[in-house]
Amino acid sequence: MTLDLRSDPITLTAALIDIPSVSRDEAAIADAVEVALREQTAGFEIVRNGNAVLARTNRGLPTRVLLAGHLDTVPIADNVPGHFTTEDGEQVLYGCGSVDMKSGDAVFLHLAATVAEPVCDLTLIFYDCEEIAAEFNGLGRIERELPEWLDADLAILGEPSAGWIEAGCQGTLRARLTVTGVRAHTARNWLGDNAIHHLAPILQRLESYSAREVEIDGCVYREGLSAVGVSGGVAGNVVPDEAEVLVNFRFAPDRTLEQAAEHVRSVFDGLNVEFELTDGAPGALPGLTSPAAKDLVEMVHSHGGGGVRAKYGWTDVSRFAALGVPAVNFGPGDPNLAHKVDEHVPTDQITTVAEILRNYLLGKH
Amino acid sequence: MTLDLRSDPITLTAALIDIPSVSRDEAAIADAVEVALREQTAGFEIVRNGNAVLARTNRGLPTRVLLAGHLDTVPIADNVPGHFTTEDGEQVLYGCGSVDMKSGDAVFLHLAATVAEPVCDLTLIFYDCEEIAAEFNGLGRIERELPEWLDADLAILGEPSAGWIEAGCQGTLRARLTVTGVRAHTARNWLGDNAIHHLAPILQRLESYSAREVEIDGCVYREGLSAVGVSGGVAGNVVPDEAEVLVNFRFAPDRTLEQAAEHVRSVFDGLNVEFELTDGAPGALPGLTSPAAKDLVEMVHSHGGGGVRAKYGWTDVSRFAALGVPAVNFGPGDPNLAHKVDEHVPTDQITTVAEILRNYLLGKH
Secondary structure, three states: OOOOOOOOHHHHHHHHHOOOOEOOOOHHHHHHHHHHHHHHOOOOEEEEEOOEEEEEOOOOOOOEEEEEEEOOEOOOOOOOOOEEEEEOOEEEEEOOOOOOOHHHHHHHHHHHHHOOOOOOEEEEEEEOOOOOOHHHOHHHHHHHHOHHHHOOOEEEEOOOOOOEEEEOEOEEEEEEEEEEOEOEEHHHHHHOEOOOOOHHHHHHHHHHOOOOEEEEOOEEEEOEEEEEEEEEOOOOOEEOOEEEEEEEEEEOOOOOHHHHHHHHHHHOOOOOOEEEEEEEEOOEOOOOOOHHHHHHHHHHHHOOOOEEEEOOOOOHHHHHHHOOOOEEEOOOOOHHHOOOOOOEEEHHHHHHHHHHHHHHHOOOO | OOOOOOOOHHHHHHHHHOOOOEOOOOHHHHHHHHHHHHHHOOOOEEEEEOOEEEEEOOOOOOOEEEEEEEOOEOOOOOOOOOEEEEEOOEEEEEOOOOOOOHHHHHHHHHHHHHOOOOOOEEEEEEEOOOOOOHHHOHHHHHHHHOHHHHOOOEEEEOOOOOOEEEEOEOEEEEEEEEEEOEOEEHHHHHHOEOOOOOHHHHHHHHHHOOOOEEEEOOEEEEOEEEEEEEEEOOOOOEEOOEEEEEEEEEEOOOOOHHHHHHHHHHHOOOOOOEEEEEEEEOOEOOOOOOHHHHHHHHHHHHOOOOEEEEOOOOOHHHHHHHOOOOEEEOOOOOHHHOOOOOOEEEHHHHHHHHHHHHHHHOOOO
16 A cells, blocks of 8 residues: 555545554554655654654754654444545545544645655654553653654644644542441431431532633633542441542643642532542643744634634643643544544545644744 | 250250251251150140241130241350350350340240140241341241241240330332433533432432331331442543432331332432332231230230330241231340340340240230
8 A cells, every 4th residue: 555645635534544553453554654754755764663653854943843643543333445425515534533533644744745844843753552541552652762752842743623723631630539427227227327328418519519611821621520430338228337439520730630639629628528539640731832832823823723722631742741842632623523433524624734734834924 | 965944944045055056057956946845845736847846736725826936046156155144243144046046945945845724825936047048047938838837816936125025017118219411521521411410419318308206006116218329430531321329218017118119209309310119028017906915015014024116127027927917026135136246145034034925825914
């Protein structure tokens, strides 16, 4: 399978869709990408690492922009090869990976082959195993084995964002709230103290919790505090002496993990409840104040992109943020269609993203 | 091991304690009881059924009183053989079964051998496997195999009641209360509807539930509504779309099972909750208005017994009630000491219970 990087990125997306690349089975697509980069680009140092392909220029320019995309997809569900249709007068491309994220990969590959003189040094990383457990993530492997390859002034991940810049990420923590009572036989329940009944005020506070919205660098982060588990009970004839609620707090990146935990604890102030933080990960600030990021934001605003918004959930953007590299998601496709059987992308989004990034790399404003 | 049924019932209790008889291992004690009844009583038809021993007179008297006691105990915990001590100037007998219920068995065996001319026909049933799962209960087996043996005007079970008459029993039902919501990722929890949070008002009603007390035939029944289980949760990052509470309602025997279920349902009126009755058993009215029962109640009141009170929980009394036979618990020993390692009985309770029953069987008032 030969990829023509100079073809329209829409065509290139369709070609990538037609190379099946379910996680842990990316050898064929990585081979095709590596060969195409070696044969159809100039000025790149190219390295193969497992089923990841890395390429970078070393022209000594003051700014380095990193473009990263994963090559793997979720399991195929009768949606490969892809196909084009027209819906409401617009061309749409269906297929596994059309959104997540072969359209983003296609844009990056096309730019690598067609932008001859970018104003910045470029690093491209096409990696494997993003869709499965974090331990297998190809970008994580690169971080361990080739950490210098992740150095950049701005990292752009081509994850589907419908042409919006999605930046930063919320933090997450989980906590266990335990209430206690006194065990007794239900036939004489007045001798006991029912721990499950004592969950009422805890759940009431969750039900009435008013979540904060915070704007940082133009991104609005909306927090959320959710019960994700509740359990209690000894037997059908026993007043239980213990019950617990597990909560998950998604918090804006202006709180540290410690501050977020303290906030959750304070939600239950005055209740007789034991609070235990079970796990958590800090958020990542959007980092859109760096010059390289500001330029991209301006370009998106002035060229018909969607604008800037917060990224919900933990993504590989956070990996760069943790390394101190400003990072954003910016790619074609509605993220809500990712992993769906009817995954599809309006092709004009591919064109728009490619055009914005081309102008950005050429320093056009 | 030879039992001397004519010895003092205190001595006889100690002798029974010293024959280990953990549930499913009652052959030795059943043998001893059978031999003693055959050799030391007169006028009884005696039948062996598994490890149960049955004896009855057939004198054509207008009233039949049934005395029943289980021979088995919970597992021995270094508390066999038994021993006597003196506490606060009173003699106390320690040992596994001293309370539950070899002291009651001893009283019945002693009366069988020493009350020559009772005013009623007598049935004695000493049975096995009361302390383990209901399916093994010896009285249940007798009900299936020898149902005519359970016929009586009053059944007296020698279960520990500290010399009180414990009559009737509460009903019990369990119900599942299910609430639903809409599943979502916790990172965007406002797109979902958290079912666990919706448990708050249900648990609040349980917490504030005011239980009824009802007096029937002089017995006060105190009801109770308890959560016995709560569960919900999909994963640590998912807003759950379903959660449930299991409740157990213990209800006075003036409600039918259907009325009790309707009552529980009504506790949650106005809440968006699905109610499902999962299991239940009706209560048993005390039945103390029958002549045979009235005589016993009078005898207890006039001879230093404890009086009359409701029995909590389902016992073999209920089995007789279901057959239309008025039934009570009446035996020596504090029921709260049953199954304890330091199980013990003040011996004067054994004497009192034996004296009351002797007078009752002799028709003395």
